[in-house]
Amino acid sequence: MTGPAETKRAIRGPEREAAEWTIPGRFEAAAARHAARIAVVDESGSWTYDQLRQASARAAANIRRLVPGTGGERIALLTGRTKECVAAMLGALEAGHAYLCIDPLYPAERIAYMLSDAQVGLLVHDGTYALPLPGECRAAHIEELTANLPPIRGAKDSVGEPGPPFAVERSAGDESDAEAGSASGAAEQPDASVAQKATGERSARPNDAAYAIYTSGSTGKPKGLEVSHYNLLRLHDEWAEEAFGLPDRQAADTAVVAPFVFDMSAAMIFFSLLRGERLHLVSDASKRSGRELVEYLNRHAIDLVDATPNYLRLIDEHLALHPEQELCVRRIFCIGDVLSDSLARRLIRRANAEDFRLYNTYGPAECTVLVTSAWLDKAGAASGEALTIGRAVGFAALEAAREDGSRCADGEAGELLIRGDCVGLGYIGSPQGGADGPFFVSESGVRGYRTGDLVRRLEDGRYVFVGRKDRQRKINGYRVELEEIERAAERLDGVREARAVVSRDGTSFAGIGLCYIGERDYAPQDMIGKLRAALPHYMVPQRVCRCAELPVTFNGKVDYAALLDLLRCAREMPAEIGAYAEAAIGRLLGTDRFDRKRSLFELGGSSITLLALAGELHGAFGLGAGLARLYEAGSVEHLIAALRQDHAAAEASLGASPAEEGPQGLELPVTEPQKKLLAQEQRLLRGGADERERQRFSLLLRLTLLRPVDRPRLERAVNEALASRDVFRLRLLRRQGRNLMRAEPEYRPIALGDKPSGTRLEDALAVWPAGVPVRPGEELPPFEPLIELLLEEPAQSDAEAPPASAYGFAPELLPGAPEATRGSRAAAPAGHLYLHVKHAILDYLSLQFLLQDILTVYEGSGPLPERGSFAASAMRSGGEEHEAYWRERLRNRPPLTRLIPDQDGERGFAAIALSANPETVRLLRSRAAKLSVSPFVWLLTLFLRTVSQYSGRSDLRIGCYFPGRAIGEEERALGMFTRVLPLMLHADEHESADRLARRAADEVSGILRHQAIMPGRLYRLLPLEQAAEGELFEVCFNYQNGWPAMPGQGDWFGAVETLNRDPDITERDFYFGVIEENEGMRWEIKFNRGLYSEPLVREFAASLERRIVEEACGPSFAETIAAASRGRGIAHD
Structure with a gap:
């Protein structure tokens, strides 16, 4: 609570009458100090402070002539985002009035209501709308308002026909003077402020209203509120001095993104001008997408900018897809909605400036923009500092x-x-x-x-x-009273009662649904059209449903969850993709009547509309229509044609059998797991990835040969196996920022390479290091070839074999252990076969299948097994049929699970590899067999227990790796399918591990049946406020099960080893990978060294191993095992 000193600071009554407490007074002083400095920049050019001062003085003089009296009127501004509009704001304030900005996209009914309710004395417009004017209201064109004197005679009547909208009556002399003034330029006009001051007319006073804005009202009508000069200047003095201050810049470049109908725009505009900064007015066209906004900020070298969380999400998504692009701003002021912790940290990591700060602010419009503020910089984000809305600003x-x-x-x-x-x-x-x-x-x-x-x-x-507390909502950055929507619907004929709910349209962005009861059954688009005429675009429902009665809960209140179900069931959309897309666009725009030859943006859409449409198409057709594809369409007509072409190509690929050649040149979007791999690969390569990081992007196997192989026969076997699988006819492309796969007409054979004995493997591989950065537009794959095999024949010095595992599994030291396990060595090898594959093409399980295929052909032990097409399997994995399962699982999910950190440092990752004690592995498998569960489930169970211990939580949510497709014989396709899905269980010490294992087995079984869902789709199943947290898990578990028995194993080849270290590409805080091979087990742990020390990570691994032994043999035996295991492992940064 606020103390007496803070309360006194927040209230400064005596200063209210001071002359310097007006915005025009402060601006005059700034303009005098910085007359020649650029003040404001828009799409058409820029004005200096002196030019802006003169333009605002002319606007003030013209407003006084049009609105005579003692001041205190409201001047409505219905214009675009221009420097002339800023001059009109200052002019209205200088004349002693308040300004009221009105969005030109508002429906006519709402504009008329605002003009009447606010008793507007003058409407300033840019000539694009025609409406009757209420009462004594006059009209003036924005260009005339800021032009040279003489007086303008304004008309209070509605616009006459056939004259221009809001036409102002002029004489011939007026016309010529206006044209002359416009042509001569602002700097050459006489200083109108001198003439104004000589008249002695009223100017602004501290307690006067500076601006008015309208917000959603609970009475069913929007309500206007006002803020004074003194209110805004107190915020400036208490907050802007620190927030805007850049010690190394005399004049910062600030950008206002907020619509002028939002109060944050007032803070950005006036705080910039009062401080002598360069103010950039970001046009609507420059903020339609994350790409355009980032490019604008970088092109103009913007230092300071405001943004709602929705704009931050668009920026973050763009930078994630284009890691080569920079974000050069130094301050972002976030306001208007809840900012998620994970989004904030991702954005801070992506920002280039070392002194970057992200401000998280809070404040109702009734209390002058913001009343709390907190900032987070790179050091704070890396240290895990909590994100809050901050402390009270000094005037609150x-x-x-x-x-x-x-x-x-x-x-x-x-x-x-x-x-x-x-x-x-x-x-x-x-x-x-x-x-x-x-x-x-x-x-x-x-x-x-x-x-x-x-x-x-x-x-x-x-x-x-x-x-x-109430039903007011923030929807896509706009404050909305659901009651206002309900009242608008109830005013329609035949509607008795209506209830509005917040729903989703296939994305994490919120939408509005409306259920109603009444005598009239409206067609959904008819009702939406009627509501569009009464409500602003952001309040128009996207879905409507007529009910026989409104469902109620047991206590008689309206059941809003049931209303959401009714809206989902009532949704009927066309089956053909073109008709579906057209209907979806109409629903998102709120009208079924639109010009198909115009672009989505010309029709009033935005980047949020694109995101919603992309989610709709993916959910209904499994079509990965990226934002770039939708954005590039010049019109709705072209967009629909492109979607039909993409869908036809995808359908064609579904019908192709693995042996069929398939359509030549067919291009498909990569799957979501592939996209993550490729984006991370390109980001690291551009930053100069080290050797360990490169290993993340390829899989490397080594087979130990027990006798010499027939080289030509092996090469034929390799190519026959590869030619039979469509994944090896794909070529990875990167075009216009998108990663694509193109089906080549035929398989290109590969030659078996050589690794001379004694040489480094890195020197023998053709593609080591694993790739080069690829610039947009290039068609070269980031890694060529996609697969290679090397044969190594032993030199004379290799007569003594190395240990069976390159990682040196620790010899068994326990008394009574079988002699065979104590430091045993394999038979002398006849060489090695190395298999090197790009990870974006194959996952670990596919690698097993591929090796089986190669050995089957080489051995001649039978026909190749039937395997599905990668393209067909990938396109089937949209997961619509699994949505109900995941929606239910995510509805009451536990909080994000994190291990308790033991240090506070700079974010970065390290990894260690530990060989599990062989006796521990034996006990793990033995106990799993007794419980009738797999070693995977039993190890997962004990891992969850250990995570519970180190996180201090019992309700856990972690990420777990799953194969990503059905594992039936006919579905064993080769490709990159693996995905990480959330696994949620309650795990504490009071429940037996055996019982927890059975529940874990049930959870895993359920996920395996419903794993064919893209991870990104899970976010679209969450409400906006939950999806905003940005991450589903920070602790990950990955179990790569042992190699199955294969043809020839034990006869002509022995051990199969995975040589990669740290294959995980994610940047989760804690990753625990298990590699099981050759009867041994290796644990690979990757961790955020900014949070966790290596001793803590090793302690975690030791605790897990101790649990394995305790569950099998008891605590005393566990300590013996632990003592024998200390000191194992290889650490690598």
């Missing part, structure tokens, strides 16, 4: 209150109450918001505001946002 006194009004203790959730100079002037027409309104006056006479938001105050004064 905050308190968390219980229902009875008493103060909450630290850590207790309560409604946030705000007092101080931050509290604005209140609502238009009802400053207090009515008897039950949110504004209040304390016993000491200080105005306050009840936010309706639940927060917790931490002991150090920081606040954590908990959620909303």
Whole structure:
């Protein structure tokens, strides 16, 4: 809670009458200091501070002529994002009025309501809309407002026909003067501010309203609120001095992304101008996608920018897909919605500037933009510093209150109450918001505001946002009262009652659904069209459903979960992809009448619309239509044609058998696991990946040969096996930022290479190091060839064989162990066969299948087994039929599981490889057999117990690697299918390990039956506020089971070894991989060294091994095993 000193600081009553507490007064001083400096930049050019000062002075003079009186009117601005609009804002303030920005995309009904409700005295427009004007309201074109004097005669009537919208009556003389003023340039105009000041007319005062904005209202109508000059300048003095300050820059480049109808735009515009910075007005076209926004910020070398979490998600997604691109900004001010911890940390990692800061802020519009602020930099993000909404800004006194009004203790959730100079002037027409309104006056006479938001105050004064008390929602960055949508629907003929809910359209972005009861059965698009005429675009429902009655819960309240189910069941969409896409676009735009020859953006769509459409298409057809593909379509017509072509190609590939040649030149999008591998590979290669990192992108096997092989026969076997599988006819491409696979008309044979004995393997492999960076547009694969085999024949000095495992499994030291296990060596080898494969082509299981195929052909032991097509299997793995399972599993998932860190450092990764004690492995397998579970399930069970111990949690959520396809004989396709899926179990010490193992087996069995779902799709099954956390798991478990018996094993070849270290490509905080081969077991552990020390990781591994032995033999025997195992392993950074 706020103390007396903080409360006093938040309230500075005596200073309210000071002359410097007005925005025009501060701007005049800044303009005098920086007259020749660039002030504002838009798409058409720039103005200096002196030019902007003169343009705003002319606007003030013209506004005084059009709106005579003592001031205090509201000037509506219905214009684009231009420097002239900024001049009009300043002019309105200088003339003693407040400005009200109106979005030109608002429906006519809403614009008319705002003009009437706000009693607007002057509407400034850019000539693109025609509406009747209410009351005494006049109109003026934006260019005339900032042009040279003489006076403008404005018309209060509606726009006449056939004149331009909002036409202003002019005489011939007016026309010529306006043209002359426009042509001569702002710098040459007479200084109108001098003439204005001579008249003695009213100027701005500190307590005057500076701006008005309209927010969603619980009464069913939007409500306007106002903020004073003093409110905004107090925020500037308490927050902007630190937030905007860059010691090494005399004039920073700031960019405003927020729509002018959002209050954050006022802070960005005026704080930049009052400080002498260069203000960039980001156009709507420059923020339609993450790519365009990042390019704009980099092109203009922007230092400071605002963004809602939705824009941050678009930036993050673009940078993830294009790791070669930089993000050069130094400060981002996030506001408008809940910022997830994981998104914040990812963005901080991607930022280039070493002094980058991401500000997380909170504040209701009624209390002047923001009242709390916290920032996180690279050091803080790497150290795991918690992300909160921060501490109170100096002009705000905050308190968390219980229902009875008493103060909450630290850590207790309560409604946030705000007092101080931050509290604005209140609502238009009802400053207090009515008897039950949110504004209040304390016993000491200080105005306050009840936010309706639940927060917790931490002991150090920081606040954590908990959620909303009522049904107000933040939807895609916009504040929405669901009741307002319901009232709009209930005003329609034949609708008795309506209920709005937040739903999703196949993506993590929120959408709105509406259920209603009544006599009239509207076609969904008809009702959506009617609501579109009454509501702004962001409040128009995407789905509607008529119900016989509204479902209720057991206590008689409306069952909103049941309403969501009704909306899902009522959804009927065409089966053909073109018709489906057209219907989906119409639903997302809120109308079924649109010009197919125009682009999605021209029709009012945005990047969020693209994301939703991509999710729809993937969910309905399994079609991986990327954002780039959708964005590049010049029109809806072209987009639909491209989708039909892609879908036809995908269907053709589904029908092709493995032996069929398939359509030449067919290009398919890579699967999600492939995309992750390729993106990570390119990012590392561009950054100069070291040898260990390169090993992540290829799989490397070594077979120990027991007798010489027939080289020509082996080469024929290799090519026959490869030619029979379609995955080896694919060529990886990178075009226009997309990773694709192209089916070649025929298989290209490979030659068996040589590794001279005694040479390094790295020198013998043709593609070591594993690839080179690929620039967009190149068609060369990042790694060529995709597969190679090398034969090594022994030299005379190799007569004595090396240990069976290159990792040196520890010899058994326990008394009574079989002699054969004690430091035994394999028979002298006749050579080695090395198999090197690009990981993006094959996963570990496919490698087993491939080796089986090669040996089957070589041995002549029978026909090759039937295996499915990789392309067909990949396209079938969309997972729509598994959504219900995963939706249920994720609905009440436990919190993200993390091990408790033991250090605080810079984020980075290290890895260690440990050979498991052979006796431990034997006991593991023996105990698993007694329990009738697989070694995988039993080891997973004990791993979960160990994670519970080191995380301090019983309810666990970890990532677990699964093969990604059915393992029936006919489905053993070769390709990259492996995916990491969330595994959720309750594990504590009170339950026996045997019982936990059975539950783990059931969980694994369920996932195996429903694993054909893309991991990215899981996020689209989550509500927006849950998906926003960005990660499903930070602890990963991967068990690569032992090699099956294969033709010739034990006869002409023996050990099969995986030579890669640290094959995992993810950047999870803790990865535990298990390699089982040649009767031994190796543990590969990759960890974030910024959180965990190597001693802690080794202690974790020792604890797991001790559990294995304790469960089989008891605690005393476990200590004996542990003593024999100490000191094993190879660490590598």
